[in-house]
Amino acid sequence: MNKDRALDFFVEKLRDQDKSEATIKNYVADLRKFFAYMEEKEGAHGGTGVSATPKKAIREYKTYLEKSGLAASTVNRRLQSLRSYFNSLVEAGVTKTNPATEIKSKSIAKQNETKWLERHQVKAIFDAIDKRKQGEAKRALQRAIFLVLVNSALRVSELCELRLGDLDWNNGFITVQSGKGGKFRKVPFNSATQKAVKIWLKYRRLEGDYVFQTERSDKMTPRAVQHMTKVLSADLPFHFTVHQLRHTALKNLADKTGRIEIVATVAGHENVNTSKRYIEPSLKEIAEAMKDSEFDF
Structure with missing residues (x-):
């Protein structure tokens, strides 16, 4: 597989993972810079960007980036x-190992910059849904989708995979299939x-087991939800x-x-440390907390 086909495959994988087009664009730009570096350094051999890339080349590339300022x-x-x-290439069987896995990132002091919405912003989203000139079925669909996302913490891919049997009305839980090794969790x-x-279910017309549907399909897609958001x-x-x-x-x-x-259980994080961002204060919260202690002489 040449680098162009490998890159196209990678882009499709990113879209399947619900990455935004802006994020995908950044990934592609980063990879093209790496390909250019390899081609300049080693010629056509380095330009494949697939199995011909050794671990040593990634390590040298990291050094090159660090020296670039x-x-x-x-x-x-x-x-x-x-x-x-x-x-993605390992998953596809194109190469057996990932040469970048053991290359450590640079250590930097981290502060929590994760972006989440404030309560008034969440309210504004639902107000916008209610004010839009659209049919009641579409309004009901959007309200249901966004409430599931913001109240049950599902990934958009997980939301699209929800089936009617996953909804436990009596006990108040949703069974979420993680897609990884048949694992599931309850939220x-x-x-x-x-x-x-x-x-929403009163308007749901098509046959099938999936909770959320489009006008033409019995299964909602991540791209359709992303379009609603846009x-x-x-x-x-x-x-x-x-x-x-x-x-x-x-x-x-x-x-x-x-x-x-x-938080980790609801999120479906295998490593509790992944959930620390939600416990640690955000930069905005830190700034708010320090307002009253500011010196002004």
Whole structure:
């Protein structure tokens, strides 16, 4: 597989993972810079970007980036792009190992910059849904989808895979299939979310087991949900993404409980450390907390 075909395959994998087009564009730009570096250094052999790339080449590329004067965060992002790229090729059987796996990122002091929405912004999203000139069925669909995302912390891919049998109305849980090794988890399915989904189900016309459907298909797609988000963002004074709704649900849970293990369970994080971002204060929260202690002489 040459580098162009490998890159096309990688882009499709990113879209399957619900990555935004802006994120995909950044990945591609990072990889093209790596390909250019390899081609200049080693010629056609280095330009394949597939199995011909040795670990040593990635290590030398990291050194090259560091000497270029780039910020540590930029160096790390480009290395992460390579890890993700080669991971996709390993999954496809194009290469057996990922040469970027053991190349460590640069150490930088991290502060929590995860973006989640404030309560008034979440309200504004649902106000925008209600104000749009559209049929009741479409309004019910959008309200149900966004409430499930912001209250139950699902990934958009998980939402699209939801089946009617996954909804436990009596006990108030949703069974979520993770897509990894047949694993699943249960997440809250509380009254406001249940009410919205029940209203949507009255309009649901097509046969099939999937909870959410489009007008033409018995199964909602991540791209369709992303399109809804884009359209709604155009009506709002702020931009938001589908994944921010999940972040918001998890941040809200962290603020309410203060327990990282609960957040990790609902999020489906295998490593509890992944959930720390929701427990740690955001930069905005830090700034707010320090307002009253500011010196002004």
